[in-house]
Amino acid sequence: MTSRKAIFITGGASGIGRAVALHFGARDWFVGIGDVDERGMDETLSLIGHGFTYKHKFDVRDRAAWDEALDGFATASGGRIDVLFNNAGIPIGGSLVDNSVDEIERCLDINLKGVLFGAQAAYPHLRKTAPGSCLLNTASAAGIYGTPGASVYSATKFGVRAITESLDGEWAEDGIKVRSLMPSFIDTPLLDHTPNAQSNEGIRQRVTEAGLEITPVEEVAKAAWDAVHGEKLHTTVGKTAKQMAFASRWMPGRVRKQTRESTRPLGK
Template identity: 85%
Template structure:
């Protein structure tokens, strides 16, 4: 087995995945990228240096494709995977009544089923490099308190949070750490998407109008490094996420009132 530690990152073609790939690559790790965006992964590779990366085009919704991707990366990495960063995800906004069946199923399949499949596929590799190996899942501030106008997305991130807590218990005897990141609004290309097919108003615009801060992706990358090397179950990232976590714990009534007052249907 190689002495160089290895991390496999889904959604590695942009955003948080790219930032984490660069952060770990700069610190001597061998970095694996998984994404449906081949061109994006190529750009990430160029930022790190081709000698320290491996890319695999696949869809996280495909359970068999997970086995193929991780086996290929393990071979490329010299027989080891120390961290799986279960990061791939998509946004979905708007009220539940505005979301189409196709949008709901796609968000559930990528954000939740894809993470469960990744955990299943990664376990034997992480057990091999334990103790010290880690399954790191991208949850969200939307997994701390449900976000009006993003009920499906919030449901997936609560699911990721629950799965993290469940596997933290299940895999403790194997020496595998299972942790999550809970970022608020991060400065990635996802913010420039429309929340759903019926809206022409971008997510970034909504965030800025609400007076909420947008956190640099590099801050999430540093948090990912700390999460992998620490013992904290959930790592909250960004001022908004920290404020929600504090309020949900100590002032739940106030958070509920503010949440109900903050919802503005699309087009208003």
């Protein structure tokens, strides 16, 4: 087994996945990325600037494709995977009654099934490099307190939080760390999407109108590095996420009141 540490990142074609790939690559890690966007993956790998890279085009909803991707990466990296970053995910917003069946199922399948399948596939690889190996999952500030106008998305991110906590217990005796990131609104291409098929207003516009901050994506990359190397189970990223975590713990009544008084849910 080679001594160079290796990380595999889903959703590595852009946004948080790309930023984390560049951050770990700059620290001489072997970087593998998976995505459905091959051109985006090529751009990410070209930015890393060294040849210790690997890409695999696949859909995280496909359990068999996970084994193929990780087995291929382990072979390319010299026999090791130290970190799996379960990052692939999609947004969905708007009132629940306005969300289509296809939109709901796609969000649940990518954001939840994808994380579970990734954890299953990564386990034997992470056990080989333990102690110190890590499963890192992208949750969200929407996994701290349910967000009006984003019930499906919030449900998936609460689920990712639960998966993280469950596996933190299951895998402790194997020496595998399990961690999550809980970012608020991050400056990535996802902000330029519309929250659902019935909306013609981008998420970025709604966030700006609400007076919420948009956090630079590099802050998430640094948080990912700290999470992999630290002991904190959940890492909040961005002012909104930190405030929400504090308020939901110490002022739950106020959070509930503010949530109920929200007049215009995201995507409505």
